[in-house]
Amino acid sequence: MGAPIVVHRPSASRGRRVTAGGEILGLAHDDHDLVEFLRRAGLPDAERILDDPSWVEWRGGWAHQYEAA
Numbered sequence: 001m002g003a004p005i006v007v008h009r010p011s012a013s014r015g016r017r018v019t020a021g022g023e024i025l026g027l028a029h030d031d032h033d034l035v036e037f038l039r040r041a042g043l044p045d046a047e048r049i050l051d052d053p054s055w056v057e058w059r060g061g062w063a064h065q066y067e068a069a
Contacts (some may be wrong), residue, residue, distance in 0.1 A: 002057055003053060004020055005019070005038065006018070006057045007028065007059065007063075009059055009060025009061050010060070010065065010066055010068040011027075012068050014029060014067050014068070015028060015029045016034075016061075016066055018037050025037040028066065031050065
């Protein structure tokens with residue numbers, strides 16, 4: 001099984017869709033947004049797991065990059 005949190009490829013309009021367990025949490029425009037979505041989903045120390053591949057899968061772009069190349 002893959003990571004429970006997926007940060008999808010950057011969109012052309014900027015931002016990345018974030019899902020957890022297949023549920024859409026929101027469109028993150030930066031790490032602050034991402035951490036807030038995860039905090040609301042019940043992960044109070046979310047900033048500590050952003051670079052842990054067992055928790056977060058960054059798809060279609062570099063981690064922490066929110067603009068399409």
